[in-house]
Amino acid sequence: MATTLTWLGHAAFRIDTPGGKRIYIDPFLNGNPKCPENEVEPERVDAIFITHGHGDHYGDTIALAEKFDCTVVAPVELADWLQAQGVESVRDPNKGGTVEIGGVKVTLTHAQHSSSTNDGTYAGEPCGLVVEVEDGFKLYFAGDTNVFGDMALIARIYQPDLAVLPIGGHYTMGPKEAAVALELLAVKRCVPSHYGTFPILTGTPEQLRELAPGVEVLAPEPGGSVEL
Numbered sequence: 001m002a003t004t005l006t007w008l009g010h011a012a013f014r015i016d017t018p019g020g021k022r023i024y025i026d027p028f029l030n031g032n033p034k035c036p037e038n039e040v041e042p043e044r045v046d047a048i049f050i051t052h053g054h055g056d057h058y059g060d061t062i063a064l065a066e067k068f069d070c071t072v073v074a075p076v077e078l079a080d081w082l083q084a085q086g087v088e089s090v091r092d093p094n095k096g097g098t099v100e101i102g103g104v105k106v107t108l109t110h111a112q113h114s115s116s117t118n119d120g121t122y123a124g125e126p127c128g129l130v131v132e133v134e135d136g137f138k139l140y141f142a143g144d145t146n147v148f149g150d151m152a153l154i155a156r157i158y159q160p161d162l163a164v165l166p167i168g169g170h171y172t173m174g175p176k177e178a179a180v181a182l183e184l185l186a187v188k189r190c191v192p193s194h195y196g197t198f199p200i201l202t203g204t205p206e207q208l209r210e211l212a213p214g215v216e217v218l219a220p221e222p223g224g225s226v227e228l
Contacts, residue, residue, distance in 0.1 A: 002227045003133050009034025009222040010197040011057060011144070011166065014042075019103050019134035021046045025141055028059030034197050036223035042068075047101045049131065050074040051143030052115035053081070053123025056197075062087055071101050075108060077124030081117055095127060105132040109154050111145040113172070130158045137161050137228060140185065144194065147177040151184035162228060163187045166194030167208055168201030175203045179211035189216045191226060 004016040009032050013025040022044050029040045045068040050058050052075065062085050065072050071089040072082060079092035091099045098107040106129055113126040129141040140160035154160070163185050166172035172194050173181065182190055190212070195203045205219035218226045 003135075003137050003139075004225050004227050005139065005162075005164075005191060006039075006225040007191065007193070007220050007222055008032070008036070008039050011051075011194045012059065013141070013164065013193070014039075015131065015133070015139070017104055017133040018137075021102055021104055021133075023047045023049060023101075023104060023131070024064070025049050025129065025131075026051055026057040026059065026143075027061055027064060028056045030060055032056070032059070032197065034222045039223055044068065045070045047104070048072045049106050049129055049141075050078060051111065051129060051141065052113060052126035053078045053117045053121070054115065054144070055118040057144070058082075058117070065089070073099055073101065073106050075115075075124040075127050077122060078115070078117070081121050081123060095125070103134045106130070107132075107158065109140075109158075110148070110150055111143045112148050113144040113146075128154070130154070130160060139164065139228075140187070142166060142181070144172045146173050147181040147184070149184065151181055155184060155186045160185065160187055162189045162191065164191045164193055167192040167203040167205070168195035168197070169203045170200045175207035175211055178203075178208055182212045182215050187215070189218060189228075191218050191220075 006014040076092040109128040111126040115123040
């Protein structure tokens with residue numbers, strides 16, 4: 001069984017792993033204008049991985065964790081805040097730390113952004129995620145970030161097979177910076193994210209394709225899936 005990656009609009013994704021796990025990344029579903037109506041209420045959630053504390057990323061985490069009794073992995077300060085909101089099963093690594101949930105490993109990496117919750121609580125530093133599924137396939141979710149030189153270290157240490165990069169601009173890097181990120185990461189497949197949700201996020205997959213001709217840019221519509 002292959003890994004299936006489903007884009008739920010903005011920076012929200014669902015991973016269906018070879019071992020049958022269903023993992024949500026930054027599950028901003030309710031209130032996400034690009035999330036398809038039939039995806040707003042998940043039927044199953046085995047784990048949730050979060051990059052940082054902004055509301056358009058932790059999204060529905062609290063409600064989903066309560067409904068499905070699933071484990072949430074988040075940077076330590078954000079994990080503490082989630083526990084204070086009633087989330088019972090939380091893992092709290094920091095950058096460079098790896099945790100394993102049911103045979104799926106997730107490692108926190110550096111990201112350049114900011115991070116606070118909707119109530120103003122400091123949520124630690126933002127992170128990227130390297131998710132290694134049961135068959136060894138590795139997905140790098142950059143989270144909200146600019147391009148930075150140490151993406152070359154992420155390539156060297158983790159050797160991701162696929163990169164999920166924000167391209168919308170304004171709050172994150174746009175296509176020009178994402179093309180450089182792809183060079184540093186040395187990946188040949190990319191799924192763009194964090195674009196088209198709101199008018200200010202103007203970057204497009206077509207622009208990224210023009211700037212990174214050696215990379216396969218996989219850009220499903222919201223609700224669409226890519227088999228990896």
